[in-house]
Structure formats: C-alpha cells, structure tokens
Amino acid sequence: MSWSDLNGRLAQIGRGHAHGEPHFVNPSVARGSTVLFESMEAMRARSAQRYEHQLIYGAMGGPTQALLEEAIAVIEGGAHTQVVSSGLAACTTALLSFLGAGGHCLVPDSVYGPTRRFCDTMLRRLGVETTYYDPLIDAASLRALMRPTTQVVFAESPGSHSFEVQDVPSLARVAHEHGAKLILDNTWGIHVFQPFRHGVDVSIQALTKYPAGHSDAIVGAITVADEVDWVTLRDSVVQMGQFASPDDCWLVLRGLRTMGIRLEQQSRAALEVASWLRERPEVARVLHPALPDCPGHEYFLRDFSGATSLFGVVFHERYTASAVEDMAGALGVFGLGASWGGYESLVLPTTGTITRTVSRAESGPALRLHVGLEPVPSLLADLEGGLAVLREASS
Ligand SMILES: *Cc1c(COP(=O)(O)O)cnc(C)c1O
Numbered sequence: 415m416s417w418s419d420l421n422g423r424l425a426q427i428g429r430g431h432a433h434g435e436p437h438f439v440n441p442s443v444a445r446g447s448t449v450l451f452e453s454m455e456a457m458r459a460r461s462a463q464r465y466e467h468q469l470i471y472g473a474m475g476g477p478t479q480a481l482l483e484e485a486i487a488v489i490e491g492g493a494h495t496q497v498v499s500s501g502l503a504a505c506t507t508a509l510l511s512f513l514g515a516g517g518h519c520l521v522p523d524s525v526y527g528p529t530r531r532f533c534d535t536m537l538r539r540l541g542v543e544t545t546y547y548d549p550l551i552d553a554a555s556l557r558a559l560m561r562p563t564t565q566v567v568f569a570e571s572p573g574s575h576s577f578e579v580q581d582v583p584s585l586a587r588v589a590h591e592h593g594a595k596l597i598l599d600n601t602w603g604i605h606v607f608q609p610f611r612h613g614v615d616v617s618i619q620a621l622t623k624y625p626a627g628h629s630d631a632i633v634g635a636i637t638v639a640d641e642v643d644w645v646t647l648r649d650s651v652v653q654m655g656q657f658a659s660p661d662d663c664w665l666v667l668r669g670l671r672t673m674g675i676r677l678e679q680q681s682r683a684a685l686e687v688a689s690w691l692r693e694r695p696e697v698a699r700v701l702h703p704a705l706p707d708c709p710g711h712e713y714f715l716r717d718f719s720g721a722t723s724l725f726g727v728v729f730h731e732r733y734t735a736s737a738v739e740d741m742a743g744a745l746g747v748f749g750l751g752a753s754w755g756g757y758e759s760l761v762l763p764t765t766g767t768i769t770r771t772v773s774r775a776e777s778g779p780a781l782r783l784h785v786g787l788e789p790v791p792s793l794l795a796d797l798e799g800g801l802a803v804l805r806e807a808s809s
Contacts, residue, residue, distance in 0.1 A: 421674035428485030428667050443664045447472040465648050478660035482667050490617050491608045492637035494644045496651050497658040501620020504634030505529045508616050511650035512595045515541035517565040522549040523773045524573025548773035549578040553588050560592045570599040575768045576775040577701035577726050579710030586613025606720040610639040623755025627669035631662040684723035684785035691727050701726035723785040724754045728778040735765040737807035738779040744803040747796040754784035
C-alpha cells in the first residue's frame with residue numbers, strides 16, 4: 415500500500431458514523447461497565463454473541479474499542495482484531511491462547527526482553543517449554559527444532575534491539591507443516607509488513623508505538639485472519655478479563671489519522687540519519703532494515719513495502735559501552751528513554767540489553783535511535799555533538 419493509499423484509508427476507518435444523522439467528525443469516548451437491556455430476550459440473544467463485537471458488558475469491550483479494532487484489522491489486513499491493555503499483554507495473551515501444558519514454543523533469540531521473560535518464567539511454570547532459535551535460521555534447521563508438541567512458532571521481525579529481519583514466509587511454512595501457529599510481533603512493521611500475506615496466523619501490535627504516536631497511551635492489539643483462530647483468541651481474552659480503556663483506544667484512533675504522514679516523514683528522516691551515521695568513522699555498522707548492513711536485509715527487500723523510523727547503531731570496539739552511554743546522555747534533541755513510535759526522537763543504549771542464548775547479535779557498543787518529526791539538520795547536529803562526547807570519553 416502506498417503512503418497516499420494509507421492516508422486515504424486512515425482518514426476513513428474506525429469512525430463509525432451514525433446512519434445518516436448529522437454527527438461529529440469523530441466518535442466520542444464511550445465509557446461504561448453495565449449494559450442495560452430492554453428485555454430478557456434481548457439480554458439472552460446478546461449474551462450468545464460474545465465472539466462478535468457486541469455490547470454485552472463493559473469488560474468485554476464497548477463501541478470505542480470496537481472502532482479501533484475495526485481500524486487495526488484493516489491496517490494489518492486481518493479479519494478480526496482484539497485490543498488489550500498493552501503491547502506486552504498482546505504478546506502474552508496471544509501465547510497463552512495458542513499454547514497449553516505439555517506444549518512447546520519456538521522463540522527467536524532476538525525477541526523483546528519481556529516476552530522472553532514471560533516464556534522463561536510464566537510459561538515454564540505452566541508446563542510449556544520454550545526453545546530459542548537464531549532469528550536468521552533457515553527452514554531445514556527450524557524443521558529440526560520442531561517437536562510433535564510444538565504449538566507455536568513466535569517471530570519478531572525485525573528484532574526491536576538487534577534488527578534481524580526474519581524470513582517470515584519460510585518460518586510460517588515450517589510451522590504449518592507441523593500444525594503449529596505462526597505468531598508475529600509486527601510492531602515495527604505496522605502496515606509496511608502485511609502479515610497475513612506472508613503466512614502469519616496471529617499478528618501483534620504495540621499500538622503504544624506509531625498508532626498512538628504521541629507517547630501518551632499504552633494499548634496492544636492482536637489480529638487474526640481465520641474465524642477458528644478468532645474464537646480461540648476471543649475465548650482466552652474474555653476468560654482472562656483482558657481489556658483496553660476506551661480513553662486510550664480513543665487516543666489511538668486519534669493518533670491513527672496522522673500515522674501515515676508521520677510515518678512517511680519519519681521513515682524518510684530516519685533513512686537520512688542512518689545514512690549519515692554510516693559514513694562516520696566512529697560507526698562500525700548501522701542496523702537499519704532498509705540498508706545492506708542489516709542482517710536479513712534481503713527479506714526486507716522482498717517482503718516490506720517501506721521502513722519505519724527505529725534502527726540501531728553499532729560503534730567500533732575501541733569505544734566503551736560507558737562512553738556510548740555518555741553520548742546518549744549528552745544528546746538533547748534525542749530524548750533518553752525507552753519505547754518509540756511517538757512524534758519525538760529518542761535514544762536508548764542497547765549494549766548487552768538483550769539476552770542471547772543460541773546466537774550472537776551484532777557485537778559492539780550500541781545505541782537504538784528512534785527518529786521523530788524534528789528537522790533532520792537539528793538531529794544531525796545533536797548527533798555530531800554526541801559523537802564528540804563519545805570520542806572524548808574514550809580517549
Ligand atoms: C514496545 C514493544 C512491546 C510492548 O508494548 P507496550 O505497549 O509498551 O507494552 C512489544 N513488542 C515490541 C517489539 C515492542 O517494541
């Protein structure tokens with residue numbers, strides 16, 4: 415989908431106009447717990463419809479959540495979306511929905527840290543085994559890791575700290591040969607990676623990132639393309655009481671209207687900043703999926719329609735991790751903090767922040783940069799100052 419097609423869609427989806435009546439441009443925030451029914455028959459009929467986006471009880475979702483779910487399903491190209499309390503809850507809820515005691519899960523070594531922790535503690539306690547795999551694994555090696563009990567192959571492409579782009583279609587083929595589900599954390603790929611065209615069964619978004627876009631809301635989404643998967647997912651969500659607040663969902667709906675133009679601008683600026691860094695003598699490698707140094711770049715070229723604005727920078731070994739931290743702390747336009755996807759630029763030192771057990775990440779002192787809407791010259795001037803601090807701290 416081109417940027418202008420995306421902008422056209424984002425202006426329309428999830429607005430829920432009332433039938434022909436004069437109405438405000440935007441829906442209002444619908445808050446509520448109890449739903450009142452006009453008759454016993456109406457109450458009974460509704461209660462049988464919990465797989466549909468129907469108003470039954472507030473904790474099962476209301477009109478504001480339903481509009482956001484409708485919009486995300488369009489962006490991801492799926493059939494149904496479920497919103498949950500955070501991006502992390504989207505990861506854990508998807509895993510809990512498709513795994514059971516005695517089951518086995520394959521997870522990339524590059525996975526988002528809190529997802530790994532969930533696999534290593536909660537899933538283990540529930541009797542689910544996790545095997546980590548090299549994010550750049552080939553089909554034959556993945557096949558060798560599959561067990562009769564493998565229920566889920568998890569993927570995250572690119573890895574949010576080390577940026578390996580995964581061969582998702584091939585992972586999906588191997589998963590399906592063994593009757594397992596391919597669950598993808600598609601937060602980086604929002605709209606530039608269309609998960610269901612590449613064999614993904616369950617796609618996860620931290621809506622906290624580009625969709626909310628203003629660093630002021632935490633929401634997650636789980637999308638499926640298949641009706642049977644939807645019933646499995648929705649059942650788990652209702653049982654666990656997973657919920658996203660209508661106020662936060664409304665903020666994400668508002669953020670979506672400008673997501674296309676933000677992404678278009680931010681991705682262009684990020685590529686400029688990444689290309690500039692690549693020419694710097696302090697820099698060993700830039701881990702930007704759209705640049706050839708990034709592991710799995712060939713899958714990016716094959717499967718993605720564009721890039722977003724989060725990438726990594728690895729410095730030469732002569733710079734210490736603490737000098738890189740000094741550099742991060744010295745930046746002013748790039749704020750120092752976790753998360754990404756907002757309108758503002760961010761920096762995060764990432765040296766050794768990801769536990770690896772079966773594969774090596776790009777070694778060396780590293781930073782993760784998120785490029786926001788500030789002008790590129792001011793971002794470059796900020797980095798220029800930061801690099802001076804880096805050199806000084808290492809001399
Ligand atoms: C941020 C992030 C999450 C978690 O999202 P929250 O809404 O912050 O819980 C999950 N996966 C990836 C890849 C992320 O970057």
